[in-house]
Amino acid sequence: MADARTRGRGTWVSLAVGIAVSLACLGFIVQKVDLEEVRRALLRFDLRYLALGVLCLAFGYVIRILRWSKMLNAVGAHVRFRECAAPFLGSIAINNVLPLRLGDVVRALVFPISIGVPRSMSTSSLIMERLVDLMTLILWLALSLALSVQLETPAWLKETAVTLAVAGCLALLLAFAFSGAIARQLSSSTKRPIQAIVVLLQGFDAMTRPRVMAMLFGLSLLVWLGEAGLFYNLLLGFGFEATPSAAIVIMAIATLATLVPSSPGYVGPFHLAAFAGISLLGGTNEQAASFAVLSHLGLWVPTTLAGAVAIAAAPQMFKGLRRMRDQRVA
Template identity: 40%
Template sequence: MTMLDEPAPLTAPRKGKNNIVRLVIGCGLSVACLYFVFRNIRLKDVEHALATFHWPYLIVGVLSLAVGYSARIFRWKMLLEACGPRVTTAACAGPFLASIALNNVLPFRLGDVVRALVFPTALGVTKTGATATLVLERLVDLLTLLVCLTVAASFFPKRALPASVVDIVIALSVMGSVALLGLMLLTGPIVRLTRWFATRIEPKAPAKLVVLVRAIADLVEALQSISRIRTVFAALAISFVAWAGELGLYLALMQGTGMAFFLPGGLLLMSMATIATLVPSSPGYVGPYHLAAFTAAHLMGGSSTQAMTLAILCHLGVWLPTTVAGAIVMAFNRNLFKAARNQASLAASGDTT
């Protein structure tokens, strides 16, 4: 048995307890957000609004969402090839959709963990490379959404947006930009520094610490390979296409509820609702998503009933198709998990022989 496979009786229970605390806090925040949304809403009015919704708009919106997710899958394929062997877009589609579905139903975005540590085996790519692509994806998506939110806010009267929202946007924009610039400019020196540090501590440090430092160096090196200027700008361009596809869903649902077509309003709705998923909550982003979407619809002049109906439909339109698609992939592509199990079995038998 290797050093990494040894049990950690002191840290595992503590980690499990921390996860439980985080889950309880997240569920509490979800309940609080839902209370603020529903406290002045008559459910009968929402039921009537849902019954009179023009459902063909949902079909158009879901088709637009499919275009957006196709762009995301192609972007992941491009990033994987930047740090590893060639893969096809079709091969990347299954693991990507399965991870989204797992994110939708499990806490702590565990679908991302599975995409980084389990699915790479089925694709023939390294776990380090897959993890690096996730880091860059998140940074690029965040910056794209912040640009969308900034553009949307410029069309609204001054002080129409809460000051706290503006402060959060500025803070996230600065942090995201600095992180992306750091990836493009500083990964090389960081790799050399961590490898030098690992060499210096190797004779006297615990083996686990040396392994950890080397793993960090490998991750930063993978980030260096995918954070070249051309690759980053290509990822940003594809990200705008992806979010344009998702924007089509929000605009279609706005039309279906009887709200006027207002492109900046759709950008505001999509950006606020998506950024709200960064807030700890229950699985499925229930609560913070609805509160953000409800607030954005109100800022566009929608009634409380329209805002609540739109929040429910937006969550349904984003959550249900991606969850169903990912569930179908996992049901019919057992190799996603089987390959990782086989690799783990081989590694275990190699440790014991």
């Protein structure tokens, strides 16, 4: 009971901190802008570019689902693209509306049961997906900062991005290079927690084989190109003469900001990062605020709607919750 109370208190503290961070970020933006000018900037936006941007985003999410199915198959699960679509989109919608990235927890522990994937396999694929995404995003950021001549970025930021990209990739490769050896050392243990760790490490080992890793990075490049397409089209819709590299930098900064604790939907840190990105591009505070609002809506609304439709169409995904409850009772 004491442990449950402690966990519950920690959850509420985390949620309170996230909401406070969101309010602080939004408050900073609001006191910098004229809200009437923000409204006018939004009204001047060319909606045709929003439609093109959402198509680019949809392409990116198709590749995300394909990548997840490939990862699951690499660790021994036999699933098809269409079986992975509903669990993936449903978890994104849950992440968008509930705190503490609960959608990731549901995708790792609940939804896979409906498609016959063990939790250990889905968890290892989720961890790998997050790490590969992080490294790919940093690589895109470093490359785009080096190529972009539009953004007024200090030299130290470019050097930091390059250093993080190189160091991160090396650390990722080294960490998973030994996962198979560690799994073999621990495989003799009969303890359930140790066995769960062994399965995780075996999954990492399977997904870091050269051909699989090359495929994952290739698909990840396409994932972030699709998302960058949304940002690029939004820049054009606001009348900026932007280059794809500038759009990638703004996308990367805004996406990395979602790692900061915030309220559900990454409200606040995302907006402040997008605001800063447009400021680097030379836009006014009102243009920056307008872009931050529309880019967030352009990401949040389509993915939340798609996830809600996926959940409504496949309610059997939640049967894993019943199984988890039955196991606790047993």
